[in-house]
Amino acid sequence: MTTQNADRKLVLFDMDGTLVNVSRWHWAVFVRTMLSVYGFDPTEHYERGAHAGDTQANMIRAVCQRAGLEEALIEKRLPEAVATLAATAVQVLPADLRAHVLPGVVPLLDALHGRGHALGLVTGALCRTTQAILERTDLLRFFLVRACGDERSERRELVRLVMERARTAYGLGVEDMDVVVLGDAPLDIQAGQAVGARVVAVATGSHTEEELAGYLPDAVLPSLEDWQRALRAILNSH
Numbered sequence: 667m668t669t670q671n672a673d674r675k676l677v678l679f680d681m682d683g684t685l686v687n688v689s690r691w692h693w694a695v696f697v698r699t700m701l702s703v704y705g706f707d708p709t710e711h712y713e714r715g716a717h718a719g720d721t722q723a724n725m726i727r728a729v730c731q732r733a734g735l736e737e738a739l740i741e742k743r744l745p746e747a748v749a750t751l752a753a754t755a756v757q758v759l760p761a762d763l764r765a766h767v768l769p770g771v772v773p774l775l776d777a778l779h780g781r782g783h784a785l786g787l788v789t790g791a792l793c794r795t796t797q798a799i800l801e802r803t804d805l806l807r808f809f810l811v812r813a814c815g816d817e818r819s820e821r822r823e824l825v826r827l828v829m830e831r832a833r834t835a836y837g838l839g840v841e842d843m844d845v846v847v848l849g850d851a852p853l854d855i856q857a858g859q860a861v862g863a864r865v866v867a868v869a870t871g872s873h874t875e876e877e878l879a880g881y882l883p884d885a886v887l888p889s890l891e892d893w894q895r896a897l898r899a900i901l902n903s904h
Contacts, residue, residue, distance in 0.1 A: 673844075676832050677778055677900055678825060678863070679809075680849030681789040681796065683871030684890075685771050686803055688763060692791070695755045700726070703747040704740075706733055720853055721790040721815035721824075722751055748816055752794040759795075763802040768870055770890035775808045777897050784836040786828045788847070788857070790815040811835050821857040829861065846900050855881040866899045 682688055700708040711732040720728075726747050730740040778785060785808050789796055793814040800806035813828035825847065832838055847858030850871030855878065858865035866885045867878040879886050885899040897903075 674783055674838075675844045675846050675901065676784045676786060676829065676836070676838065677846045677848065678786045678788050678828060678858075680851070680854050681787060681791060681799065683850040684848065684854075684868055685768060685805060686763065686799060687766050687768060687870075688759065688799060691755070691759050695751060695758050696725075698754055699747055699750045700729065703743050703750055704730060704733075704735065708733070720821065721819055722792055723748060723815065723819060725790070748792065752792045752816075755792070755795040756798045759798055759802060761802060763799060764804055767803050767805065768890060770893035770896060771805075774890055774893035774896050775805070777893065778900070779808060784811075784832055784838065785809055786832050787812040788821070788824045788828050788849075788854075789813075790821065790824075792816045821853045822860040825857045825861050825863070848900065850878075852878070852881045855883045858883075864900075864902060866896070868896075 679685055682692060697708060700706060708729045711729045723744060726744060727740055731737075775785065787796070787800075787809040789812070791799070791814060793816055796812060796814045797806075800809060811828050811831040813824040813831070815824070818824045818827055829845065845858075845861065845863035846866060847854060847861075847863045848866045848868065849855070849858075850868050851873060855865050855867055865883040866887065867881070867883040868887045868890055869875040869878055870889050875886050875888055884902070887896055887899060890896045
């Protein structure tokens with residue numbers, strides 16, 4: 667059953683920590699990249715949870731700044747670091763990641779798709795990495811439009827970018843853009859609020875329900891495992 671166009675929503679999902687859990691590979695790739703390009707182990711300069719939802723480039727900048735590197739050096743080597751991150755991730759990620767899709771995700775995406783809602787992905791991960799993760803989790807089929815961390819530097823700009831792409835891909839006019847943003851980090855919440863979207867936060871990443879609630883999303887969920895509850899939160903139905 668499909669929804670009427672007037673009720674159609676554009677639902678924008680974060681990826682890691684929301685749909686999948688591949689953080690251990692992301693971290694291993696990040697450490698290897700920082701050692702290779704900048705010559706130091708980032709572990710002691712990384713604040714867990716502080717970079718959740720941010721773009722990879724901004725994460726590199728923040729860690730380098732905490733390590734005391736000069737801005738000119740950081741920016742000079744940043745393109746190499748981004749390229750190395752993407753290439754290394756594709757090599758390191760397992761060929762089959764379906765076991766790392768979080769509970770409830772597939773039935774939730776199936777339900778939204780089956781009801782005629784438009785889906786999009788917003789992630790701080792790089793385009794090449796994102797493509798690999800979506801292919802290896804079998805989630806690529808759900809996301810016709812995406813915006814990734816090497817396309818814009820700020821999360822809210824990625825949300826705006828994917829909204830523009832959705833207008834073209836799904837034939838949505840401005841008046842039809844009833845947008846919902848769903849993610850596991852404060853940056854996801856703030857980015858959604860910045861574009862006037864309904865925001866649903868999910869505590870499957872680095873932040874608790876209480877921490878996420880402090881950023882005043884429209885709804886907070888412990889996970890997507892109860893996908894019918896998640897569907898109601900997204901559609902604002904009871």
